[in-house]
Amino acid sequence: MLASVDSCLLAGLEARLVEVQADSANGDSHFFLVGLAATSVKEARERVRSAIRNSGLAFPGRRLTVNLAPAELRKEGSALDLPIAVAIALTQLGKAPPSRSAFLGELALDGAVRHVDGVLVAARWLRKRGYERVFVPAADAAEAALVGGLEVIPCTSLGQVVAHLVRAEIIEAQRPTEPVVEQDTEATEFDLAEVHGQEEARRALEVAAGGGHHLLMSGSPGAGKTMLARCLPGILPPLELSEAFEVAQIRSLLGDLASNKPLDWTRPFRAPHHGVSMAGLIGGGAGLALPGEISRATHGVLFLDELAEFQASVLQALRQPLESGRVSITRSGGAVVYPARFMLVAATNPCPCGWAGDGQRNCRCTPSLIDAYQRRLSGPLLDRIDLKVGVKRVSLDELASEPKGEPSAPVRERVVHARRIQLERQGCLNAQLKPARLRQLAGLDPVARRTLERWAEQKGLTARGFHRAWRVARTSADLEGSDQIAERHILEALGYRLHDVAA
Amino acid sequence: MSQPDLEHLHVRGCWPLPARPRVAIVGSRRPSPYGEAVAEQLGSDLAKSNVIVVSGLALGIDAAAHRGALNGGGLTVAVMGTGVDVVYPAAHLRLAEEILAAGGALVSQFPDGTNPRRQNFPARNWTMAALSDVVVVVEAGEGSGALITADAAIHLHKEVMAVPGSIFSALSVGSHSLLRDGAGLVQNARDVVAVLGLGGEVLDDPLSTPNRLGFALLPDRDGIVAHLSDVLAASAADIARKLQLPVAEVLGRLTALELDGAVRRHGAGYVRALRRGKERA
Numbered sequence: 098m099l100a101s102v103d104s105c106l107l108a109g110l111e112a113r114l115v116e117v118q119a120d121s122a123n124g125d126s127h128f129f130l131v132g133l134a135a136t137s138v139k140e141a142r143e144r145v146r147s148a149i150r151n152s153g154l155a156f157p158g159r160r161l162t163v164n165l166a167p168a169e170l171r172k173e174g175s176a177l178d179l180p181i182a183v184a185i186a187l188t189q190l191g192k193a194p195p196s197r198s199a200f201l202g203e204l205a206l207d208g209a210v211r212h213v214d215g216v217l218v219a220a221r222w223l224r225k226r227g228y229e230r231v232f233v234p235a236a237d238a239a240e241a242a243l244v245g246g247l248e249v250i251p252c253t254s255l256g257q258v259v260a261h262l263v264r265a266e267i268i269e270a271q272r273p274t275e276p277v278v279e280q281d282t283e284a285t286e287f288d289l290a291e292v293h294g295q296e297e298a299r300r301a302l303e304v305a306a307g308g309g310h311h312l313l314m315s316g317s318p319g320a321g322k323t324m325l326a327r328c329l330p331g332i333l334p335p336l337e338l339s340e341a342f343e344v345a346q347i348r349s350l351l352g353d354l355a356s357n358k359p360l361d362w363t364r365p366f367r368a369p370h371h372g373v374s375m376a377g378l379i380g381g382g383a384g385l386a387l388p389g390e391i392s393r394a395t396h397g398v399l400f401l402d403e404l405a406e407f408q409a410s411v412l413q414a415l416r417q418p419l420e421s422g423r424v425s426i427t428r429s430g431g432a433v434v435y436p437a438r439f440m441l442v443a444a445t446n447p448c449p450c451g452w453a454g455d456g457q458r459n460c461r462c463t464p465s466l467i468d469a470y471q472r473r474l475s476g477p478l479l480d481r482i483d484l485k486v487g488v489k490r491v492s493l494d495e496l497a498s499e500p501k502g503e504p505s506a507p508v509r510e511r512v513v514h515a516r517r518i519q520l521e522r523q524g525c526l527n528a529q530l531k532p533a534r535l536r537q538l539a540g541l542d543p544v545a546r547r548t549l550e551r552w553a554e555q556k557g558l559t560a561r562g563f564h565r566a567w568r569v570a571r572t573s574a575d576l577e578g579s580d581q582i583a584e585r586h587i588l589e590a591l592g593y594r595l596h597d598v599a600a
Numbered sequence: 601m602s603q604p605d606l607e608h609l610h611v612r613g614c615w616p617l618p619a620r621p622r623v624a625i626v627g628s629r630r631p632s633p634y635g636e637a638v639a640e641q642l643g644s645d646l647a648k649s650n651v652i653v654v655s656g657l658a659l660g661i662d663a664a665a666h667r668g669a670l671n672g673g674g675l676t677v678a679v680m681g682t683g684v685d686v687v688y689p690a691a692h693l694r695l696a697e698e699i700l701a702a703g704g705a706l707v708s709q710f711p712d713g714t715n716p717r718r719q720n721f722p723a724r725n726w727t728m729a730a731l732s733d734v735v736v737v738v739e740a741g742e743g744s745g746a747l748i749t750a751d752a753a754i755h756l757h758k759e760v761m762a763v764p765g766s767i768f769s770a771l772s773v774g775s776h777s778l779l780r781d782g783a784g785l786v787q788n789a790r791d792v793v794a795v796l797g798l799g800g801e802v803l804d805d806p807l808s809t810p811n812r813l814g815f816a817l818l819p820d821r822d823g824i825v826a827h828l829s830d831v832l833a834a835s836a837a838d839i840a841r842k843l844q845l846p847v848a849e850v851l852g853r854l855t856a857l858e859l860d861g862a863v864r865r866h867g868a869g870y871v872r873a874l875r876r877g878k879e880r881a
Contacts (some may be wrong), residue, residue, distance in 0.1 A: 296837035296847040316868065447867070454833065454867025459741065459770055464629055464659050465689065487868020489835050552859055573848065588852030592836065595868070 100187035103199045104180035105223060106172060107215045108385055109433025110346055112222040116166040117177065119184035124160030130181075132165030135384075138172045144204050145182045152208035152256035157189050171430060173384055175203035176213040179232065179252065186259045195262065198230040199223050201237075208255040212236040217349035217359065220244045232258060238271040240349055240359040243342070245273060276338055276360050287327040290504035294491045298325050301486040301593055303508050306332045307515040308572030309526035311419070311441040311481060313404070315595055316488030317455040322444040325488070326400045327366065329442060331505040333397075334513045335362040340396040343436055347388050347395060365397030367439075371406035379414045384430035391418050394439035404443040405473045412478050415441075419481045422529075441482065445474060455490060483528060483565050484593040515575040527572045532564050539571040545584045552591055566590040603756070604727040610712060612684045613705030617652060617677065621796045624654040624728050624753075626746040627661030627738035628771055633864055634830040635739030635771060637874040638763055639664035640671070642736065645789030647674025651796070654679060654732045656724065657692055657706070661738045661746070666695060669704075676704045679731060681724035683714040707731070722748050729753040734795055736786055737762040740774030747774050750783070759795050761786045766831045824853055825862055825872055833869030 099120045105112040130142050149156045163181055165172050179202035187194055201219055202210040216237035221244050223231055230248040233241045238251035249271040252258050260266040289299060298314060302325055305312040314322045336344060341360050348354045355361075369378055369390040376382060380389035391399055401407060418424040422438035447453040448467040453460040462470070479485075519526050523538050530538065541549065549570075553563050567582075569590035574582045609615075623646055625639055643653045643665040653669035655662040657678035669676035676699055682688045684706045687696045696706060709727050710720060725745055729735055729752035737760070740746035753760045761784035765772025779785060784795055827839050836854055840847040854870050857863040864873045 294837060294841075296840055297835055297851065298837075300847045300851070454869075460630075487835065489837075489868055548856075548859070552855075555859065585849065585852045588855040589848045591855045592851035594865075 098188045098191055100184050100192070100194060102180045102184040102187070102194045103228070104177055104201055105199060105219050106170065106174070106176070107218055107350065108431060109435060110218055110350075111433075112219055113167075113170055114226070115170070115172065115177065115180075117180040117184045118164045118166060119181070119188045120162045120164075121157040121159045121185075121188050122162070126158050127160050129160075129162045130165075131162065132168045133171050134165060135171055135173045137174055138165070138177055141175065141178050141181055141204075144175075144178055144206060145185065147206040148178070148182055148204040148208040148255050149185060151206060152254065152259065154186055154256070154259060155189060157185065161185065161188075171384065173430075174213065175211075176201045176215075176219075178202060178204040179210055179234075179255070179258070182255050183232075183258060183262070186255075187262065190259075190263055192263050195230065197228050198232065199228050200232040200258075202232070202234045202252055204255060210234045210252040210254060210258070212352070214352035215350045216241050217243060217354065218346050220247055220249070221346070223247065236356050239274050239356050240345065240354050242271040242274040243276070243345065243359055274359060276341070287324065287331055288505045289328050289332065289502055289508060291500055292321065292324060292328065292502050293496055293498075293500045294502075295321055295325065295488060296502075298322075298486050298488045299502060299508075301484050302329060303332065303512065304569060304572050304576065304593070305329070305440065305442070305484050306508075306512045307527075307576045308483075308519065308568065309440060309516075309528040310483035310569060310572065311443075311528070313443045313445065313479070313482045313485040313595070314488045315445050315447050315485070317458075317490050318446065318451045320488040320490045322488050323368075323400075323402060326368075326398070326402075326442045326444065328505060329398050329440070330364040330366045332509040332512050333364045334509070334516060336364060336396055344396055347392050347435065350388060351393070365394050365439075366400065367394040367397070368400040368402065371401070371403045373407070373411065375408075375411050375414060378411050379418070379424055380426045380433075380435055381428065384428060386426035386428045386433050386435075388435045389424075391415070391424060391437040391439060392435040395436045397439060399439040399441050401441065401443045404445040405470055409473065416477055416481070419478075443482065447471075447487075454487070480561050483569050485595045486593055487595060511576055514578070515572065518575050518578070519572075527568050527575065530568055530571070532560075535564060535567055535571070539567060539582055541567070541570075541582045541587070542584070545570070545582050545587045548584050549587050549591075569593060604709065604723070604730045606727070606730055609707045609709055609727075610684050611705055611707045613700045614675070614703050615705050615707070617675070617705065620650055620652050620675075621734075622652045622654050622677070622732045623792055623796070624732035624735045624749065625661065625665035625738060626655060626725075626728070626735065626749045627740050627775075628744055628746065629658050629660040629662075631660045631664070631739045632765075632769060632771055632831045633866060633871050633874060634765065635661055635763075636664045637830075639738045640668035642738070642763075642786070642789055642792070643668025643676070644672035646792060647672030647676070649789060649793050650674070651793070652677060652704075654728055656681070656728060657687070657696065659689060659691075663692060663695060665738075666699060670698055670702055673702075675702065677731070678704070678706045679724055679728040680706055680708040681710070681721040682708065682716050683710050683712040684708045685712045686715060688716040721745060725749040726752040726756075729756050729758055732758060734759040734761060734792060736792060737775050737778055737783070739763070739765060739769075739771040740778075741771050742773050744774050747778075750778055759784060761792060761795065763787075766829070769831045771831075824850070824857060828863060828870055828872040830872045830874055833866040833871050835869040838869070 101118045180200040217240040220241040224247045232250045235251035241249045380386045418437035424437040425434040448462040452458040570586040573586040639661045647669040653676040655665040725748040735753040762775040762778040763786045836851040840850040
């Protein structure tokens, strides 16, 4: 007797179809599992045997062969437990599997169906391939139900699934999860109203948010760089549906979706420690790469504190994603591409001891040490950061008084408005404007042009620096609702440089 | 430390020096724009008065003093903590060549090929004091190497003088304590020349210049420059708060002033740019 059940294996944000075939034939009682199964899948044999017995079903007392096709594809993970068990049960009971259906899930020894990572990604892919029904762990049903046009059957136990298939006992399908855009309150956990002083950095933050520009803050320890960075998601517009879906898929792959709230509208904020490895930041792992911090930060903010302390090679690897908004990673199991379109917010001390330029404390670093420290930052990475701003420590008596800054809500309104203007005008944010489109879309009035050119001549601005200032000026004008870029916008944009850091 | 051995110096350039008064100008390697301007002006004015300017070829005050002396068309001597064939910092290679080209000298008590070593510099400071008649400290924070030079000068019975700064500036703490302890006050090159007792021998007589150190400020159209110091940096936010203006606007205006050369970036903030007066009457 032969039965065949469909499932799939994830490969990045795509998947590969896996057909699980079970055959029981005359012969000694034996259980063969073939089809390039990795250790985690070979172990399925033991889980499946126990789960079937403990679900009150008979395990075939004959020669049992389970084949995982295609045989050339290496199979990893525990999501094939459920399809294997279902295939064996169907063989035993002589029933045909349901058509256009796929199964995913890990089994416990008592037959319970447990969570697996990446159900949302798998469901989306199966829908694309024309599947109509997917059996998933009950814990993951809500995320699978985000995919419209797919019947999602939440499975709690193997016994329940088999009863449903064999005796048509009803399992109620998961109701589709309706994406409801909500103005969440969590983002205001860090509100600009709580920031003392720092008018310059606040303004830089607003401009960065307004055009999707990357931002570097330089200042002494305790100047409030981290607090400022944490305020950024709160002044960004909530995620669009397509963006939220992409964020959810990445989180699904990592098993990080809340089952009661699979879609989150808050922009991600990721702050990896400076000891982070290449695999941790960019993505990696054995076989096929899993998404790293840059992909988890997609459509949100990647905050790198102590930028100079990161390994140089790790920072180098940021170049491709900063340029293209995607990252492709090749591992032994093949290449995968993940989205990585984030706003980079970096923070650094001005020198190794941190006190250079601080009014109250003396810096003890030698000039050559400072030079070496800042050189670590320079080059291609800084070239891609449009805004650079110094953050000064706020005096103690100012800290003790009530902060008087503008709260996040009105800033967010201006940001949302400026971004809308940009999307209507050019279909992308200003930060993504290449020089050719900049010339076409961001007209400078003659005085502004003259000023920018004068600056470039006098200060030896590179072509990149020239366009950086131009782009930022475009955002400054958009925040004001001004169509033309005036001189004041250029002058402001040129102000977002640092004296010490080569820029 | 004791009397440095001036008989066995390693030298590149003109040696022995012409018999003219020698003044060492020393100070911080990371001075404020004020200190840098003072060192350059003093170097230049002293050179014009036929004084040989001695300094240490280091970053900051030293370099400004050498440069000033060169601008003033005078002789200048760099007393080095490395071998005379090892220019440190390397960024001053050009400066060293200009010093030689102008008829000055590079001298060192260390043999050729000696690389920079932390422990060599205090001894170099003693040599610098021994080679000079007067040591002028421009900006020296607590524990600055310039104070070692001043100390050596006292032990070697040379005159020590100091330039005052802002009481808010950490860079002037050392200079001020020297002044309190009896160092001569330097407000201009004339003060130094008076101590040297040159009197009528001064060629380009700074005594005739009423404009003392002779800095000119550019017209302050926005009223922003008035809020800037030439020692301590103020951020755009500080000024915006004082003037009750949006920070974006102040940042823009500061950029415009920077373009005109009226203000300069310093650390994370801005300072007033000091400019030499045109031609001093």
